[in-house]
Amino acid sequence: xxxxxxxxxxxxxxxxxxxxxxxxxxxxxxxxxxxxxxxxxxxxxxxxxxxxxxxxxxxxxxxxxxxxxxxxxxxxxxxxxxxxxxxxxxxxxxxxxxxxxxxxxxxxxxxxxxxxxxxxxxxxxxxxxxxxxxxxxxxxxxxxxxxxxxxxxxxxxxxxxxxxxxxxxxxxxxxxxxxxxxxxxxxxxxxxxxxxxxxxxxxxxxxxxxxxxxxxxxxxxxxxxxxxxxxxxxxxxxxxxxxxxxxxxxxxxxxxxxxxxxxxxxxxxxxxxxxxxxxxxxxxxxxxxxxxxxxxxxxxxxxxxxxxxxxxxxxxxxxxxxxxxxxxxxxxxxxxxxx
Amino acid sequence: xxxxxxxxxxxxxxxxxxxxxxxxxxxxxxxxxxxxxxxxxxxxxxxxxxxxxxxxxxxxxxxxxxxxxxxxxxxxxxxxxxxxxxxxxxxxxxxxxxxxxxxxxxxxxxxxxxxxxxxxxxxxxxxxxxxxxxxxxxxxxxxxxxxxxxxxxxxxxxxxxxxxxxxxxxxxxxxxxxxxxxxxxxxxxxxxxxxxxxxxxxxxxxxxxxxxxxxxxxxxxxxxxxxxxxxxxxxxxxxxxxxxxxxxxxxxxxxxxxxxxxxxxxxxxxxxxxxxxxxxxxxxxxxxxxxxxxxxxxxxxxxxxxxxxxxxxxxxxxxxxxxxxxxxxxxxxxxxxxx
DNA sequence: ATGAAAGCGCTAACAT
DNA sequence: ATGTTAGCGCTTTCAT
Numbered sequence: 001x002x003x004x005x006x007x008x009x010x011x012x013x014x015x016x017x018x019x020x021x022x023x024x025x026x027x028x029x030x031x032x033x034x035x036x037x038x039x040x041x042x043x044x045x046x047x048x049x050x051x052x053x054x055x056x057x058x059x060x061x062x063x064x065x066x067x068x069x070x071x072x073x074x075x076x077x078x079x080x081x082x083x084x085x086x087x088x089x090x091x092x093x094x095x096x097x098x099x100x101x102x103x104x105x106x107x108x109x110x111x112x113x114x115x116x117x118x119x120x121x122x123x124x125x126x127x128x129x130x131x132x133x134x135x136x137x138x139x140x141x142x143x144x145x146x147x148x149x150x151x152x153x154x155x156x157x158x159x160x161x162x163x164x165x166x167x168x169x170x171x172x173x174x175x176x177x178x179x180x181x182x183x184x185x186x187x188x189x190x191x192x193x194x195x196x197x198x199x200x201x202x203x204x205x206x207x208x209x210x211x212x213x214x215x216x217x218x219x220x221x222x223x224x225x226x227x228x229x230x231x232x233x234x235x236x237x238x239x240x241x242x243x244x245x246x247x248x249x250x251x252x253x254x255x256x257x258x259x260x261x262x263x264x265x266x267x268x269x270x271x272x273x274x275x276x277x278x279x280x281x282x283x284x285x286x287x288x289x290x291x292x293x294x295x296x297x298x299x300x301x302x303x304x305x306x307x308x309x310x311x312x313x314x315x316x317x318x319x320x321x322x323x324x325x326x327x328x329x330x331x332x333x334x335x336x337x338x339x
Numbered sequence: 340x341x342x343x344x345x346x347x348x349x350x351x352x353x354x355x356x357x358x359x360x361x362x363x364x365x366x367x368x369x370x371x372x373x374x375x376x377x378x379x380x381x382x383x384x385x386x387x388x389x390x391x392x393x394x395x396x397x398x399x400x401x402x403x404x405x406x407x408x409x410x411x412x413x414x415x416x417x418x419x420x421x422x423x424x425x426x427x428x429x430x431x432x433x434x435x436x437x438x439x440x441x442x443x444x445x446x447x448x449x450x451x452x453x454x455x456x457x458x459x460x461x462x463x464x465x466x467x468x469x470x471x472x473x474x475x476x477x478x479x480x481x482x483x484x485x486x487x488x489x490x491x492x493x494x495x496x497x498x499x500x501x502x503x504x505x506x507x508x509x510x511x512x513x514x515x516x517x518x519x520x521x522x523x524x525x526x527x528x529x530x531x532x533x534x535x536x537x538x539x540x541x542x543x544x545x546x547x548x549x550x551x552x553x554x555x556x557x558x559x560x561x562x563x564x565x566x567x568x569x570x571x572x573x574x575x576x577x578x579x580x581x582x583x584x585x586x587x588x589x590x591x592x593x594x595x596x597x598x599x600x601x602x603x604x605x606x607x608x609x610x611x612x613x614x615x616x617x618x619x620x621x622x623x624x625x626x627x628x629x630x631x632x633x634x635x636x637x638x639x640x641x642x643x644x645x646x647x648x649x650x651x652x653x654x655x656x657x658x659x660x661x662x663x664x665x666x667x668x669x670x671x672x673x674x675x676x677x678x
Numbered sequence: 679a680t681g682a683a684a685g686c687g688c689t690a691a692c693a694t
Numbered sequence: 695a696t697g698t699t700a701g702c703g704c705t706t707t708c709a710t
Contacts, residue, residue: 062689074416
């Protein structure tokens with residue numbers, strides 16, 4: 001059924017014999033190295049073609065001591081944010097003649113760790129982790145073996161580990177100031193995570209609130225039990241005399257939950273409540289009202305991650321931490337309060 | 340900075356010398372093969388541990404002539420459907436002691452093809468393609484080199500290629516009969532693709548319509564220009580004397596576009612228009628109204644795909660095409676017409 | 679039970 | 695410009 005599986009694939013040796021040259025001539029020819037006359041090269045290539053020869057990566061890697069492989073570890077395949085970052089990594093990798101191997105962490109730190117070991121065993125020369133959930137100590141351990149770049153915010157700086165992330169402080173400020181400029185004062189921050197990026201957004205929320213609405217104590221809902229936090233926001237809207245008029249959420253998923261709960265409860269968005277998301281994911285344009293959100297330069301982050309990796313491969317030794325500026329995309333989920 | 344990169348990693352030889360045994364003894368010990376006394380095995384293992392020895396995959400693969408690698412090629416990373424199928428593949432692969440390497444087609448047939456070649460070059464023993472966009476001839480060519488299973492409907496049966504897909508005819512029937520049972524008669528099918536799965540859903544739509552509403556000519560919008568098709572549905576709703584009361588869409592994305600356009604145009608869902616999606620993706624529960632949709636057994640499809648692959652690896656030669664039954668998940672986007 | 683030797687397919691250093 | 699030789703790290707006979 002699968003003939004190629006039964007009769008072994010041709011080797012340099014087979015090609016050499018068929019072409020009447022030596023193994024090294026074949027090796028040079030297929031790698032486009034110089035040291036051969038144009039005539040012999042063409043001849044060898046055509047024979048190789050005819051035999052269906054493909055050089056064996058394992059043998060090549062073994063003898064050269066390098067694989068040209070870079071691992072990309074995704075926390076969650078199926079997340080469009082991760083897809084876009086990966087696309088950037090892919091583009092940059094193609095330019096650098098590096099091959100990508102994608103691993104899947106399945107939103108589970110233990111699984112992520114296993115997957116990482118498996119990538120290392122495969123012989124990757126470096127690793128990009130998109131949204132690492134690993135403890136600093138694990139990251140440091142990996143960085144001792146191969147260059148490691150994390151796309152996303154680290155809980156703390158880890159020696160030997162580079163990172164590239166969006167500037168959460170700028171993003172959060174854009175979001176909150178957008179709301180205060182519209183005239184909102186009673187703004188809630190709704191968060192579903194205590195991870196670094198979320199914590200920075202939260203801290204900036206407090207800071208911007210103190211700057212612009214000094215009289216009002218900033219309120220934060222979450223990060224445990226997002227559903228309960230959402231319900232509590234709805235409760236405040238219905239029961240309080242001076243209810244919140246806007247919510248800055250930690251990301252679009254949380255925002256979508258909130259908007260859904262509002263519509264279910266008869267709360268109009270943005271009439272009674274303005275909502276801002278974070279990530280500018282594809283759901284923003286699917287929801288009604290369409291979601292105002294903070295857009296991270298995802299693809300550029302991926303590209304930069306790989307470039308940082310290849311610099312490491314080339315010998316850079318000091319750590320690098322890049323912050324890229326996000327932008328606010330205003331849509332219809334935000335408006336002047338009470339309209 | 341990265342000591343492991345400077346001082347070369349230990350080899351069998353290093354371990355053998357340190358433990359005072361031969362290379363072959365080390366080889367046997369680390370692979371848990373029999374032929375060693377328990378004492379020496381333990382000794383070797385502890386020395387290996389201490390030196391931080393990890394066997395070199397390339398060398399192993401080279402000598403054994405097999406890699407234990409299986410490639411999974413995703414048309415679109417960042418698609419939750421693909422993620423769930425992949426999760427199934429991963430679970431099954433873990434049981435079979437096979438490692439997964441994920442490749443990314445980036446929704447581009449040419450890129451998919453390149454990625455596939457790169458997986459083959461990596462030495463995968465088999466490939467699972469999730470939602471293949473490749474022409475039959477390309478699939479056949481690949482299947483001649485390694486076992487190939489496609490998760491998703493094939494345009495035509497290809498010799499040597501296995502497939503596993505949801506039963507589109509059953510899914511489409513569930514959706515359309517749900518609508519006719521609610522009392523709908525003027526139902527439109529809205530599609531954005533001419534790929535096999537979509538075509539089967541469309542054909543079934545026509546068939547079920549003829550069965551249940553024989554007096555009415557089934558209408559299909561699309562597959563070109565989904566946005567134009569959506570606008571045309573809205574146009575019919577506003578201008579026709581007997582406008583459609585329900586739409587069966589080809590998938591949730593198209594359904595989301597339609598629902599959004601309806602709300603923008605002041606058409607109430609499901610009051611004026613009931614909408615059914617396909618795939619039961621995560622957006623179903625984010626939208627308001629929440630989307631009634633057809634759920635494919637995604638994870639099970641992935642698991643089955645890998646099991647079929649490993650049967651091929653074990654020698655099965657006849658082609659296999661599995662169809663798994665989907666289920667309808669009723670939510671709030673469908674209701675009795677005109678309410 | 680253990681060791682020695684051959685070789686997987688390839689490349690690189692060294693002849694010619 | 696081309697061929698020869700010696701490994702890369704590992705497994706696998708085949709001796710011992």
